[in-house]
Amino acid sequence: MVGGLKRKHSDLEEEEERWEWSPAGLQSYQQALLRISLDKVQRSLGPRAPSLRRHVLIHNTLQQLQAALRLAPAPALPPEPLFLGEEDFSLSATIGSILRELDTSMDGTEPPQNPVTPLGLQNEVPPQPDPVFLEALSSRYLGDSGLDDFFLDIDTSAVEKEPARAPPEPPHNLFCA
Amino acid sequence: MAADIISTVEFNYSGDLLATGDKGGRVVIFQREQENKSRPHSRGEYNVYSTFQSHEPEFDYLKSLEIEEKINKIRWLPQQNAAHFLLSTNDKTIKLWKISERDKRAEGYNLKDEDGRLRDPFRITALRVPILKPMDLMVEASPRRIFANAHTYHINSISVNSDHETYLSADDLRINLWHLEITDRSFNIVDIKPANMEELTEVITAAEFHPHQCNVFVYSSSKGTIRLCDMRSSALCDRHSKFFEEPEDPSSRSFFSEIISSISDVKFSHSGRYMMTRDYLSVKVWDLNMESRPVETHQVHEYLRSKLCSLYENDCIFDKFECCWNGSDSAIMTGSYNNFFRMFDRDTRRDVTLEASRESSKPRASLKPRKVCTGGKRRKDEISVDSLDFNKKILHTAWHPVDNVIAVAATNNLYIFQDKIN
Numbered sequence: 239m240v241g242g243l244k245r246k247h248s249d250l251e252e253e254e255e256r257w258e259w260s261p262a263g264l265q266s267y268q269q270a271l272l273r274i275s276l277d278k279v280q281r282s283l284g285p286r287a288p289s290l291r292r293h294v295l296i297h298n299t300l301q302q303l304q305a306a307l308r309l310a311p312a313p314a315l316p317p318e319p320l321f322l323g324e325e326d327f328s329l330s331a332t333i334g335s336i337l338r339e340l341d342t343s344m345d346g347t348e349p350p351q352n353p354v355t356p357l358g359l360q361n362e363v364p365p366q367p368d369p370v371f372l373e374a375l376s377s378r379y380l381g382d383s384g385l386d387d388f389f390l391d392i393d394t395s396a397v398e399k400e401p402a403r404a405p406p407e408p409p410h411n412l413f414c415a
Numbered sequence: 416m417a418a419d420i421i422s423t424v425e426f427n428y429s430g431d432l433l434a435t436g437d438k439g440g441r442v443v444i445f446q447r448e449q450e451n452k453s454r455p456h457s458r459g460e461y462n463v464y465s466t467f468q469s470h471e472p473e474f475d476y477l478k479s480l481e482i483e484e485k486i487n488k489i490r491w492l493p494q495q496n497a498a499h500f501l502l503s504t505n506d507k508t509i510k511l512w513k514i515s516e517r518d519k520r521a522e523g524y525n526l527k528d529e530d531g532r533l534r535d536p537f538r539i540t541a542l543r544v545p546i547l548k549p550m551d552l553m554v555e556a557s558p559r560r561i562f563a564n565a566h567t568y569h570i571n572s573i574s575v576n577s578d579h580e581t582y583l584s585a586d587d588l589r590i591n592l593w594h595l596e597i598t599d600r601s602f603n604i605v606d607i608k609p610a611n612m613e614e615l616t617e618v619i620t621a622a623e624f625h626p627h628q629c630n631v632f633v634y635s636s637s638k639g640t641i642r643l644c645d646m647r648s649s650a651l652c653d654r655h656s657k658f659f660e661e662p663e664d665p666s667s668r669s670f671f672s673e674i675i676s677s678i679s680d681v682k683f684s685h686s687g688r689y690m691m692t693r694d695y696l697s698v699k700v701w702d703l704n705m706e707s708r709p710v711e712t713h714q715v716h717e718y719l720r721s722k723l724c725s726l727y728e729n730d731c732i733f734d735k736f737e738c739c740w741n742g743s744d745s746a747i748m749t750g751s752y753n754n755f756f757r758m759f760d761r762d763t764r765r766d767v768t769l770e771a772s773r774e775s776s777k778p779r780a781s782l783k784p785r786k787v788c789t790g791g792k793r794r795k796d797e798i799s800v801d802s803l804d805f806n807k808k809i810l811h812t813a814w815h816p817v818d819n820v821i822a823v824a825a826t827n828n829l830y831i832f833q834d835k836i837n
Contacts, residue, residue, distance in 0.1 A: 271727075289569070289733075290587040290615075294616060
């Protein structure tokens, strides 16, 4: 936990307070938020059942970020690639699959002692969720070339190369102990 | 010690008892000293009355998950006889505890001697009546009911109904209604779980019964909305009677708008005419007759608005602050960071920031108001935003139901402040 607010991302705070954003600045800010959010989801899985509220709030934030990134115009310079290889794709604990996992882990065995069948309306046909983000990050599509469609603005040839800069910390595998 | 972190604070209906629950599953009850001429200074002091282990850590083998013993909420029942009753809950199980005093014991049993050893029945030649003798006061806590296995998700609220017979418990997606005497079944009255969990975008964050209308309760959500439900209209209260939401200010929209709108606490006023909600940056007072917007908004720490990205990164943005009313509903209180807490006087529109710390609280000394410097030149006794300690958070506060006595939990310390007499 952090005591003060001065962090390596203090640049982000300064950018936040600026009135005008350059397209590149805004996009790097959004990408950083994206990275922070995905990191959060990955770290929150532990021996205890995760906080559903926190997951849902991060999920909703991720959806907003994804929508904003899709709308952003392509910047003049190729941006720092956020996803640098297959390893990082496994990093991105897909929110959709997280929520699915929560469903099976928490609700799989409905307690027998919840007896009164509630009356009232069942759910109507649910509104169609934005499919692109969830599907693109879903583990089913890992390694699929369909991912190129998601990163419209990013030069995907960079995905094949070695990263120019080492990642700030060793990548975590979601599934390691 | 992490287990000592206080996780809930609650006065009973008279204010004579104050209960705290902690991360280690313990409950500590304090009792207010009665007026005593020989020790005038001790009037109104709270001393430890009872300590007991309410919940233990559990392991759900089926789902391979630990269940924390941390006490999320304590709610007292109204007192009906000499004993006191309270409900305490962790993430999964609610327990009804009876706290009773014993100041006499029986002596002169026929079937056992004073050591408790059984006497040989063939040796008993005469019968005697046991007599009661005084003993040192002993306070005993015993679990009377255990309400288990009704919540798949984490319980965030319990609320005793004004009928004194039922209570509700709420988790992230469901609210159940219980009868205090019946532990093997509960009624599900709210269920917001979608058919497909991937479509989940909103959770229940708090719930409370109306203080006087036993068919009415409210629940708040992670999207900043409050729904008021009337149990008379349908068995399953998925349809609300009233829906409270303040329209968003488009000029302050950011990626964190939804997170900071998430309501962490909802409390009815004692009168039952108003309710108060706490979101990340403010406290709002709502008139139950007006759903379109709150009647009052009080800024708790608006200077944090420009720091939301950092607070998102260090997870502080997910902190759940509680709020409370004073006995006459004329003032409200809530916590902040750096061991600061804020009090708002609704009549005079004045507010004050105070600090709960050993350095600033000498016994019988007045608390000095604190101020956070938000920009420009910092005055001598002001503290700058960047110097605030975000590990020192005051999430739980309570106000005596009648007097001006407040209890403030600062991590693992409990502070009790009282108004000076004369």
